[in-house]
């Protein structure tokens with residue numbers, strides 16, 4: 001058994017005037033030679049903090065997030081201040097010899113500056129786990145369908161204070177009919193936010209309440225497919241859905257209200273139209289988040305790499321069959337290439353409801369705006385990204401469609417978002 005060199009790292013919120021900065025000390029690492037289990041201890045002072053662990057070999061080289069997935073104890077969650085905090089790590093067999101010469105690095109993150117991934121357990125209340133990368137996820141990572149059925153996995157989007165271009169560049173292929181609703185303009189968002197890595201699925205819905213009355217009838221296959229036939233009104237509450245943008249309040253019994261109560265995340269909601277497009281683009285300006293424009297408005301080869309649409313499997317051999325299987329209908333979420341922030345199916349599969357009401361015909365202005373919340377009146381709400389029911393001119397980052405808030409459509413589902421508080425709000 002060998003003692004570690006004591007190492008510590010505390011990441012501040014960047015604005016210590018508003019909230020105490022957590023500090024970590026007395027970090028130790030020891031390995032049991034019989035079981036190979038590694039125990040890390042530390043003290044946390046000045047503020048509660050989200051804790052993540054890295055392990056270095058030879059003082060500098062990280063063992064890598066993919067080798068730090070079997071952890072228990074005071075790690076990957078919000079930890080209360082105190083001494084003698086304890087983490088147990090089971091290293092991979094190949095790392096057994098490294099662990100004996102390792103040093104532990106504890107990072108303490110504030111709630112206004114969290115790690116990149118948050119996992120919400122849909123079976124246990126108030127169980128939020130945090131990870132620095134997708135590689136650090138337990139249970140085998142994203143390939144495990146638990147992230148499509150049992151866990152709501154969200155990605156932090158670095159948006160605070162960033163000014164970017166929303167809308168269609170000049171004469172984008174596939175966008176000529178929609179220029180008025182895709183007018184290019186500058187947008188600045190005031191907060192970072194979480195957004196779902198995947199569209200919300202039948203399986204996730206079932207863990208919060210009874211099954212939705214969706215279009216697809218294959219009980220096993222649809223568990224990992226996006227929910228559809230859910231209206232904006234159903235998602236945000238019969239008596240509260242019209243509140244936005246005056247208020248973000250929803251009832252406790254609608255799905256978003258249930259998820260807020262279950263998770264303890266008060267800001268959980270649909271994304272705004274601008275949050276959705278910023279997350280979809282992930283820094284790109286082209287029609288597709290891969291950096292290409294579409295070349296075919298019907299069945300486009302580049303869009304087919306990213307999106308389930310009507311012409312690459314949306315339509316089955318007998319048309320729009322409700323008994324979906326892997327060959328047609330909606331796709332299992334995460335079947336196509338993600339964007340640079342690791343978000344899947346932002347284009348295609350199902351349209352995604354956004355919070356915003358929209359003006360007539362969804363027309364949008366050219367003036368620069370900060371944190372836009374949509375029109376203040378109107379019965380229509382924005383939907384984004386195209387779907388399994390449509391051609392590729394809809395599966396563009398700029399395309400903005402709309403439906404009535406009461407519409408129940410087999411092409412429209414949703415993904416969740418949650419505003420991250422700024423340091424001064426803590």
Ligand SMILES: [Ca+2]
Nearest residue numbers: 345346348350
């Ligand atoms: Ca989608």
